Amino acid sequence: MARNMKSSTCTAPVNIAVIKYWGKRDEELILPTNSSLSVTLGQDQLRAKTTVAIDPSFTEDRMWLNGKEQSMKSARLRNVLREIRNKVRKRKADDETLSWKVHICSENNFPTAAGLASSAAGYACLVFTLSKLFHVDGDISSIARQGSGSACRSVYGGFVKWVMGTQKDGADSIAVQVAPASHWPELRTLILVVSDQKKHTSSTEGMQTTVNTSQLFPRRLLGMEEKMEQMEKSINEKDFHSFAELTMKDSNQLHSVCLDTYPPISYMKDVSHQIVRMVHCLNSICERNIVAYTFDAGPNACLYLLEKDVPRVLSLVTTFFPPKDNNMEKFIQGLPVDVLPPSQGDLAAIPMEKQTDAIRYIIHTQVGADPQVLDNSETLLDSQGMPKYSIE
Amino acid sequence: MARNMKSSTCTAPVNIAVIKYWGKRDEELILPTNSSLSVTLGQDQLRAKTTVAIDPSFTEDRMWLNGKEQSMKSARLRNVLREIRNKVRKRKADDETLSWKVHICSENNFPTAAGLASSAAGYACLVFTLSKLFHVDGDISSIARQGSGSACRSVYGGFVKWVMGTQKDGADSIAVQVAPASHWPELRTLILVVSDQKKHTSSTEGMQTTVNTSQLFPRRLLGMEEKMEQMEKSINEKDFHSFAELTMKDSNQLHSVCLDTYPPISYMKDVSHQIVRMVHCLNSICERNIVAYTFDAGPNACLYLLEKDVPRVLSLVTTFFPPKDNNMEKFIQGLPVDVLPPSQGDLAAIPMEKQTDAIRYIIHTQVGADPQVLDNSETLLDSQGMPKYSIE
Incomplete structure (x- = not known):
């Protein structure tokens, strides 16, 4: 029984670069060989939606993407969870939620087969949702970056640049909003x-x-x-x-x-x-x-x-x-x-x-807006922390 | 009546570059931005064949390509004729043939529509034939180059480089054989x-x-x-x-x-x-x-x-x-x-x-051989200096 379950449900947008990211100087940390700049697109047409739940009764981290359970062995997925938990630990070393397992359910409102960069919206949404659930403040783009490089640009709406940075640990390789969507509404x-x-x-x-x-x-x-x-x-x-x-x-x-x-x-x-x-x-x-x-x-x-x-x-x-x-x-x-x-x-x-x-x-x-926090009624997980719909 | 008509008939090969020519530093002289290297192909399969005739009775320079009369206004064609005549003039300033008009007839043994670089073989053949007719010695690749850049490599068989050169007048932008066809017969x-x-x-x-x-x-x-x-x-x-x-x-x-x-x-x-x-x-x-x-x-x-x-x-x-x-x-x-x-x-x-x-x-x-001089019986022009076959 998931009695203490806490969950958060959010959406995040797709972005399409106008100055492209192509090449990493550090493959582990996903640090790029050049800065890039993108336009965030409207979430009515293109968005990832993710619910993350935590509960002491969950026995393992699990994830479902577009109705299909995914392996949690992905290094990038583990990196993102580790980075979020590190931020929580820095705030409160003995936070009880640190030991709780997560259930993640994510889906896109556009066909995966379309060949659109769904990983950017997906990782941005995951990191944004985790940050809301764990009350993580400050820059989250450098965490999203470690899921999928271009995901860091999807944590903001409007026109967004990913500054390549110079630091070895990647702390300055972050996304920055150049202008909001309202700047160029046409x-x-x-x-x-x-x-x-x-x-x-x-x-x-x-x-x-x-x-x-x-x-x-x-x-x-x-x-x-x-x-x-x-x-x-x-x-x-x-x-x-x-x-x-x-x-x-x-x-x-x-x-x-x-x-x-x-x-x-x-x-x-x-x-x-x-x-x-x-x-x-x-x-x-x-x-x-x-x-x-x-x-x-x-x-x-x-x-x-x-x-x-x-x-x-x-x-x-x-x-x-x-x-x-x-x-x-x-x-x-x-x-x-x-x-x-x-x-x-x-x-x-x-x-x-x-x-x-x-x-x-x-x-x-x-041009679209920032990631959005949705009402709990929009959750993709049921009261047991299992996906509500379309499990394969 | 073409009573004093002299003619020469030759073939020249196609070449396909393995280090490509792309870019001119002088568009007039056709001087390239880089050296290039090509393989000359077998003339049994791919060749241009050209007859050039001169006669005091010809009233104008004329040219037929694959059975169709061409304009002689092409700057490149005029450049090639001028360069050959300059060489003749240097040898003998009052050579009587200098004032004689030329009739040129050329054809390829492969379809033009094939999208193969026919201008290289064509200009190499024209310049080679002119050099035989006018008894021009020495390098002719720099003349072929002024017809079509890559044509300079078709004046030799085997493996041929086009040295870009450094001189302003292009005198050192010539083709040089790297190895004959017999070097790598396989x-x-x-x-x-x-x-x-x-x-x-x-x-x-x-x-x-x-x-x-x-x-x-x-x-x-x-x-x-x-x-x-x-x-x-x-x-x-x-x-x-x-x-x-x-x-x-x-x-x-x-x-x-x-x-x-x-x-x-x-x-x-x-x-x-x-x-x-x-x-x-x-x-x-x-x-x-x-x-x-x-x-x-x-x-x-x-x-x-x-x-x-x-x-x-x-x-x-x-x-x-x-x-x-x-x-x-x-x-x-x-x-x-x-x-x-x-x-x-x-x-x-x-x-x-x-x-x-x-x-x-x-x-x-x-891999194929140098341009070839053919027997007079192979001429493409009749005794009046007009194309023998297939005029459109």
Whole structure:
């Protein structure tokens, strides 16, 4: 019986980097070779939700992810729990909860198969929830970082940078909010989920192979701090043209050093490159950047653009990459939007062939807020500390 | 009437670089930003053939390429003619042939649509033929270079380097034979001609955009002389493992800096990347490199391998990338070879799906010889100096 059970339930957002994290200088502590910067996305569309419970009657630490029990042997998971418990111990060395086992239940509101970086939201949510349950104050981003590097950026909303830091123990390798979501409310994101989601090199493995083998990689690192400054400036000034150029260039360079890795790593697919081409054609017609692409360790495109340009861009995306069944409501998920036929001018200036079913669906979202604490009624664990739903 | 007509007919080979030329430091003189090294291929499979005729009765310089008359306004064509005439003038300032117009007829023995670098063979052949016709001695590679950079390497057989040089006028930017074809007679080449041959960024345009916009490109240049030395050493020692690694890494790096270009350039297709994966899987089973890929400014793969490994590699290529009609004789052109089914071991170790019709055909060839002078009976021009066949 779980009589003294305490639990906390929270959500945390996905973030998509515009200056990418690629490479660790310390694999154990997850310390990066460069600073990075991301946009936190809206939790209505994309979020992890986690309940953590503690109770003296629990016999072991357990975890369920999307309805499936996970091994607790993961070093990263153990590191995160150890770091949280260390913080509790520092506050009160004989805190009785230190010996209590945890039950963790987590789920995402988006399909894992989408190839979206779910580990960032997942670890941010776990660490945030643990911090609420154990009343841990102060920076938690350095704990989230030890679960999954980019998770540290998901502990804040808005525009977030992960400062690489210089200390050996990683104490200064933390996330800092550059601007809240309210700073640039017109910014929108379209995630184009590509149909071909074959397994690819994990980013953990890929980035270290790059660090170890790419001749060009050190040159990339030399330019990162300047890029970070330019990106912060473009965000502070809401200079979309510059924001877009920096975003696209940094994405291209990440995939460039992946290709310079030995053996080479290639995350982008033909359809990804076609999206790139469409974006550059459209920006070229507009004589300034109205949309930017960025690609993580997979073929999905994440487009950044302003609210006013969403209908125009979506009309082109749906024209060149239409769904098989032409069901636009299912195809475009998230924030509501009217999709009109593209203008003849846009069509004429973009010499591309239509490719049906190359994009599986689109998620339309915006800059989002910090992780949230939910009411106890939202708990994912029952009164015995077991998952309420959908256990495999 | 062309009564005093003199003509010469020659062939010149295609070359495929293993250390790539990408970037000019002087666009007018076609002086490269780095040295490069290539393998000259067999002319039985791949060659340009050119007849040049001169006659006092010709009223203008004219040229026919693959049966179609070309404009003589091309700066590169005019540069080549000017350089040859300058050499003649130096020998004899009042040579009567200097005022005679030329008729040029050229054709390739491989389809232009194959996306093979036909301009290298074409310009090498034109310059070689002109040099024979006008009895020009000494280095002609620096003249071929002014037609098309990589053409300078096609004026020699075997293994050829293009030394970038340092002089402003380009006098020392010439091709030098590293070793003749007979040095490594076991070396074979398989050109996998990919089905999707959509128009892509020309290398002339692409390389200058890279020079102007890629942040990583200068780092590539820093490493080139060392790579050249290593490549020469691996060829001199016939060290295939090292030759293959250097070849693959340099190809990857070329496509890497293309992706770091703004807007990015992407020549490789999904099928190209699948060929890369297959090669690395196979080399991994063998615990040493038995095959190397290299990609120029297009999606076609050029594989280098030793004669003894051709059946094994072809069995895998034809298994994973079979032709639509299963007609192997049409599919594998060039040197004869027996294709057997792949071993169960190879199949099990290469987790790839079969893709029908992704490769259009394969050209099987070997290291080839210098340009050749043909007998007059092989002329492409009739006694009036007009093309004999297939005028459009």
